[in-house]
Amino acid sequence: MNALVAQSGGPTAVINGSVFGILEGAIMTEGIDKVYGGINGIEGIMSGQIIDLTEWDGKKRTTFLYSPSSGLGSCRYKLPDINRDGPDLDGLEVMNQEYHRIFTILEDYEIACFFYIGGNDSMDTIYKLSEYGRWIGSPIRFIGIPKTVDNDLYGTDHCPGYGSAAKYIIRSIMEMAHDANVYPQKSVHIVEVMGRHAGWLAAATVMARYGTKRAVDLIYLPELPFSLSRFLHDVEVKLKRKSHVIVVVSEGLRKSNGEFVASEEGHESDRFGYRKMGGVATYLAQELKVSFHQSKSQVNGLDQSLSSCKVVAVELGILQRGSIYHASRTDLYEAVNCGYHGLLFALQGISGQMVVMDREPDQPYHIHYRHIPIEEAAGKEKTVPRELINQRGNHMKENFLDYIRPLIQGNVEIPEKEGLPLFIGDEALNNHYVYK
């Protein structure tokens, strides 16, 4: 009886931890012979890109654990809906040919448990597979393992990947605050972080400190409609009190009519209509410069000093989701445990479920692992509750600190040689396909 594990959706710094948890668990416990790895998620599995992870020695497994991003590759592939209205069984196989193909491969490999590590969309994939399996009477167990830097999966206290991305962003902003403060000239730094629909990553920056004070002056989340005039006013009010202002914005800020702020009319897109890099921060920086230059300051007496104010847009980019050097040990440990508990649940015969983390209400911080039906999580989004955001909608309330603080604790020591990390390369994956 074998297992298959694959990764899907955007990478995180600790997503390999969940593969590691399944693999180490299978080695330690009875019941699983081989653990196969599907390359590039369900898309790669359909084309037979499958490798035998149980061939890896301990050193390779550890190197894999401490390598950032989806070591087995990823995909953004959406399975079609299951078609249950065929003329006969053969007809149904033709009409559901992708499912038929996948299940044929799973049976060829004698897969008893299929683990899929991903976010909302990936949970849709594993849900459909488990539904199809149930329908055709397959004994294969399907388990979803949560991961997303966006922290927007429903049914779990938080998601593996979030704590590390948050820690990267918080530390980067703390380093940036020191850079911003070196010149006497007034400045505004607008830092854009990931979060298309949920502002958990932007919210986390309430943790960032400059000395004993908050490093971030204003935080705008996609959960609340964004008003440009209020933003300009907020910044000018802050500049009245201090010389260096740091603003954090989620990439997915929307106006009250639901449109993305960054795709607002007048915002440039390139010759093919691609949205430019650094959408919302760059746009807001431009608007701020216009406001300062036109001296249409809503706060009196500031015009003179603001015309020379430096405005910098910073997009943290893909490093925020894949920096193992800034990973939280708590997060990595939980990623491993989500994989491991997924394996235990599968061995108990459980299927069609996603592993979730419950936070025990008592101190100290403790996580209880359990599972919920995947359909409860698939396709839903958990956003930042209004009651954690301040009244004006431009910062977090202090009690959000209780939520985020435990998630960023502990550092990860990266195996290194000559000052550089020993990450796993694609040598570990390519030319090792075992599909017959």
Next chain:
Amino acid sequence: MNALVAQSGGPTAVINGSVFGILEGAIMTEGIDKVYGGINGIEGIMSGQIIDLTEWDGKKRTTFLYSPSSGLGSCRYKLPDINRDGPDLDGLEVMNQEYHRIFTILEDYEIACFFYIGGNDSMDTIYKLSEYGRWIGSPIRFIGIPKTVDNDLYGTDHCPGYGSAAKYIIRSIMEMAHDANVYPQKSVHIVEVMGRHAGWLAAATVMARYGTKRAVDLIYLPELPFSLSRFLHDVEVKLKRKSHVIVVVSEGLRKSNGEFVASEEGHESDRFGYRKMGGVATYLAQELKVSFHQSKSQVNGLDQSLSSCKVVAVELGILQRGSIYHASRTDLYEAVNCGYHGLLFALQGISGQMVVMDREPDQPYHIHYRHIPIEEAAGKEKTVPRELINQRGNHMKENFLDYIRPLIQGNVEIPEKEGLPLFIGDEALNNHYVYK
């Protein structure tokens, strides 16, 4: 007999190390009573923003050491030329009023040694001060302490700040390479790093590895004229052999006519003519997309696959110069030592000199600290020698590894509390001015 130290120009991750070296040195050795810190460089000193660093206890000094960026603030202030053609002494004081003001303050504080930590422009400042001092017969000793992430200071093997910035960039690109490789879809990442005139930081990325291979496929330095058509060709040739291509470019790439590539005609600038964020990488990404879409591929047979190739521009931004988490211990140690040796030289009566590092020719890596006349360094730029760049001008030769490897060795352990760094805040500086 007191000392004054100030920082100038762009911050680095380890620039506080040189202040620390002077301060610890003064505490350990005889001859210096107080070490004052000038806030915001020479500009702040002229307005009397001076604090007493010898009041700091050991804990505060250590916190300062491990805090990134110029903890004493910085400036980009250029002193006027010295006017030696006055009608009489009083007239000369009026005509050189900034110098007169500075020397009055230095005398008020009984400063015997003035240390200025900075790059090319800062060396110009300390050179002019030392010249003025010599002219008026002042006994004050002026010492320049090198620092720059650009590594372009003349007369020293390398500059404090460079190794840490290089290490940040190398590690970030290694993490990025893992992100770039997760999807099967072809991709090109164009990473823009600092370097307006010298490409040392871009060159350092030859160290970055993806598994056992080089992570960076193409490197373009400002030392060589940039050809867009050659660049497009180079990328397409790489894409023939591999799916994911990483290109590193210095921000200061220039065309053969000397113009900056990023300010090329047709490149967008905002409503006030500011150069847009992410100049050269964004520009090249656009050009690459145009090239892929128009199928004007210079290499046959690639057009089909390239039209869906993802092109991502990444600007590493200010984090590359101020990330203490990625600092090289060697670099921090050398920054401290440059400060410390500067103090020792000053105590020997030396003035008008800049501390430099000589690399001993023998293995293992060893640095010898000495000093050169500041005028040998001020205003000059050390660029990457042609013989270290490959023949086609799109990558480094392997022997450059021998230069860069020792500079990034060792990690720095950052004092932390609750998962976040304990950096010094401006509480340490503000409201502590001691000027009478």
